[in-house]
Amino acid sequence: xxxPVTAPVLIxxxxxxxxxxSLFLSHLGIRSLLVERHPGTSIHPRSRGFNARIMEIYRNLxxxxxxxxAGADLNLSKGFYRGSTLVDVIGPRKRKPGAGDxxxxxxxxxxxxxxxPVIGTRATQQLVEPILLNAARAQSLADVRFYTExxxxxxxxxxxxxxxxxxxxxxxSIVHAQYMLGVDGANSQVRQSLGIPxxxxxxxxxxxxxxxxxxxxxxxxxxxFSLCQVARPEVRGLFTSINNSNRWVFHLYYDPTKGDGVxxxxxxxxxxxxxxxxxxxxxxxxxxxxxxxxxTVRVAETLQKGRVFLAGDAAHQxxxxxxxxATTGIADVHNLAWKLGAVLKGEADPALLQTYNRxxxxxxxxxxxxxxxxxxxxxxxxMNWSAILKLIPMAGIMLGYGLRYASAAVVPDxxxxxxxxxxxxxxxxxxxxxxxxxxxxxxxxxxxxQRISTLDVCDKDFVILAAEGGGDTWRKAAEKTAxxxxxTLSVYTIGPSGDLVDVDYRWLYLxxxxxTGALLIRPDGFVAWRAYALTEPLTTxxxxxxxxxxxx
Numbered sequence: 001x002x003x004p005v006t007a008p009v010l011i012x013x014x015x016x017x018x019x020x021x022s023l024f025l026s027h028l029g030i031r032s033l034l035v036e037r038h039p040g041t042s043i044h045p046r047s048r049g050f051n052a053r054i055m056e057i058y059r060n061l062x063x064x065x066x067x068x069x070a071g072a073d074l075n076l077s078k079g080f081y082r083g084s085t086l087v088d089v090i091g092p093r094k095r096k097p098g099a100g101d102x103x104x105x106x107x108x109x110x111x112x113x114x115x116x117p118v119i120g121t122r123a124t125q126q127l128v129e130p131i132l133l134n135a136a137r138a139q140s141l142a143d144v145r146f147y148t149e150x151x152x153x154x155x156x157x158x159x160x161x162x163x164x165x166x167x168x169x170x171x172x173s174i175v176h177a178q179y180m181l182g183v184d185g186a187n188s189q190v191r192q193s194l195g196i197p198x199x200x201x202x203x204x205x206x207x208x209x210x211x212x213x214x215x216x217x218x219x220x221x222x223x224x225f226s227l228c229q230v231a232r233p234e235v236r237g238l239f240t241s242i243n244n245s246n247r248w249v250f251h252l253y254y255d256p257t258k259g260d261g262v263x264x265x266x267x268x269x270x271x272x273x274x275x276x277x278x279x280x281x282x283x284x285x286x287x288x289x290x291x292x293x294x295x296t297v298r299v300a301e302t303l304q305k306g307r308v309f310l311a312g313d314a315a316h317q318x319x320x321x322x323x324x325x326a327t328t329g330i331a332d333v334h335n336l337a338w339k340l341g342a343v344l345k346g347e348a349d350p351a352l353l354q355t356y357n358r359x360x361x362x363x364x365x366x367x368x369x370x371x372x373x374x375x376x377x378x379x380x381x382x383m384n385w386s387a388i389l390k391l392i393p394m395a396g397i398m399l400g401y402g403l404r405y406a407s408a409a410v411v412p413d414x415x416x417x418x419x420x421x422x423x424x425x426x427x428x429x430x431x432x433x434x435x436x437x438x439x440x441x442x443x444x445x446x447x448x449x450q451r452i453s454t455l456d457v458c459d460k461d462f463v464i465l466a467a468e469g470g471g472d473t474w475r476k477a478a479e480k481t482a483x484x485x486x487x488t489l490s491v492y493t494i495g496p497s498g499d500l501v502d503v504d505y506r507w508l509y510l511x512x513x514x515x516t517g518a519l520l521i522r523p524d525g526f527v528a529w530r531a532y533a534l535t536e537p538l539t540t541x542x543x544x545x546x547x548x549x550x551x552x
Contacts, residue, residue, distance in 0.1 A: 004174040007033035007143065008344050010162055012150045012190050013183035015042065016125055017312035017329035019132035019144075021181055023061055024337035026139035028460060028523065030344055033175060034142065035164055037149040037184075041129035044211055044291055045242050045249055047326035048074065050128075051120040052112050053400020053439070054327045056525070057334050059118055060459040066131050071123025073243040082229035082383050085279025086239055087219075089230075095222035112399065115427050116442050117453035120399065124242060125326060153180065153193065155306045179340055179353075180308045181333065186296070188314035194305045198298040201372055204319065205379020207237075208252040208262065209291040210270050214283055217245040229383055230277040237277055238380050247288075250274050253378045262292045295319045295379025297372035299365050303357045309336055316364035318371035321381040322398055328367045331400065332360050338523035339409075347487045348550035355407035355551075363403060370397065401430040405437040409522065409549050411529040412436055427510060434511035434519055436527045440465070441510040445500035454500065454507075458521040461488040462528070462546070467508055468495025470516030470534045477538040481546055489546070520545065 009025055011018050014036025025032045050058070050067065058064045083089035109119050136142050145164075151172075153162035159178040166173070182190025191198075220241075228239040237252040252273060254260045267287045274285050299316045303309055312329030336356045342348035376382040396402030406412075413436055431438045443454045457463060466474040471493035482489040492499040494507045511519055513532060520529040520542075528549045535541050546552075 010177035018183040021333035028341040035148040045124035051400040070127040074122035076224040087279030186313040201297040205295040318368040321374040324367040351551040358407040359405040466518035
């Protein structure tokens with residue numbers, strides 16, 4: 001057995017959520033060890049998109065443009081359709097050359113531009129995971145080991161000990177860690193070892209993900225689609241576009257209660273069913289892989305047990321039809337990473353880690369319920385108008401906004417929200433108006449002559465964004481507070497002559513502040529506290545707030 005190794009954080013699972021967790025921790029200066037039982041990243045497309053909030057997070061890592069480029073082939077995929085075959089549905093559509101744009105623009109992107117420096121993007125998971133893996137391995141603080149399995153772990157007073165198996169060599173090793181993330185998928189061994197039950201509607205439908213190649217580029221050119229549901233006596237399922245050329249996925253419905261077992265779906269049978277659903281009996285179809293899965297709504301009863309945390313599919317499972325699975329998991333570990341960092345650096349009490357469950361479990365439940373409501377009786381995407389219309393009130397959640405955390409790491413407002421109505425209506429309805437527990441408002445500002453977003457200065461440490469009128473007072477109070485608590489606390493003034501030049505005079509209105517007020521921003525970009533105006537004695541008040549947010 002190899003010599004034991006130590007790591008502050010052990011990450012079990014190297015999918016898109018685990019790789020993101022590794023990157024977030026490295027970004028915060030925290031060492032981690034990631035183990036993944038498979039030899040490589042996913043070969044299945046799985047998720048096909050990332051909302052605006054997730055792209056903001058990847059933008060802070062400098063990965064947004066590379067991820068966006070990876071999904072360029074999906075830019076033109078728009079629209080939901082249904083019929084007896086793909087030919088019957090898509091064939092009669094009039095071709096519309098140049099209907100999309102180079103960035104994959106969609107209706108509503110103009111509104112998103114008012115609240116975010118980026119828009120969401122289409123990109124399949126099997127193309128994004130290698131980008132994250134390469135970035136994670138480039139970090140000196142990350143030890144990333146694929147084809148390595150966590151076979152056992154136990155917690156103790158000072159941390160936890162795990163036994164790892166190198167599946168190639170058969171060698172075993174021991175790792176000592178202070179905390180562990182279980183991001184090992186829907187059948188999470190970590191969750192099962194902890195004895196954490198799952199609750200929810202359960203299985204909505206049994207499906208087989210058929211990844212196949214067929215040259216459809218001429219057929220779909222200038223009439224690209226996102227989803228196309230096919231229903232006929234012989235076959236029922238859903239086509240999803242992957243590259244709008246030669247690679248596609250067909251989600252095939254089957255019913256095991258009628259003796260229709262997975263073992264009956266050989267490559268030959270799947271090939272014939274795909275041809276039937278396409279309505280193209282003569283086309284050459286090459287099945288790449290077959291992956292049975294269940295359209296399921298399940299959420300763990302808790303996301304934390306001792307020093308172990310759950311995230312991603314290990315924490316919540318949902319149908320993919322509203323694009324919430326991967327994005328919810330990535331947001332989970334982004335929320336957790338800064339809290340682990342603060343505790344491991346000695347800046348916060350371990351009680352801060354309990355706010356992860358308090359803040360993210362309700363979000364996971366909401367995402368799962370919302371996604372489950374988008375599924376029909378077969379577990380496929382419900383394309384009835386009544387179901388489609390239900391998407392509209394949930395648009396903000398689907399974009400990654402409209403969330404308001406309530407926990408010990410947030411100090412609620414003590415002044416009526418009615419006194420601070422911003423002019424930016426989308427920001428108001430999406431809860432991006434400076435209210436504690438929400439993502440800080442995005443405003444374009446100039447710093448050293450460069451145009452940046454307010455989000456760009458709030459991604460590692462606690463930051464105070466102060467109105468210019470009270471800047472000096474806030475800066476002095478922050479320096480004294482940081483010294484007394486031994487933390488990092490930066491201050492940026494915003495105004496016509498501030499550190500961040502608000503050329504459009506939008507900040508005060510959008511953040512809901514007076515000319516001397518400020519927002520305290522957490523390292524995850526969420527508002528921890530809003531001071532409408534200066535309060536004396538400011539240093540004492542700020543110190544009390546920081547102690548509360550850090551659970552000290």
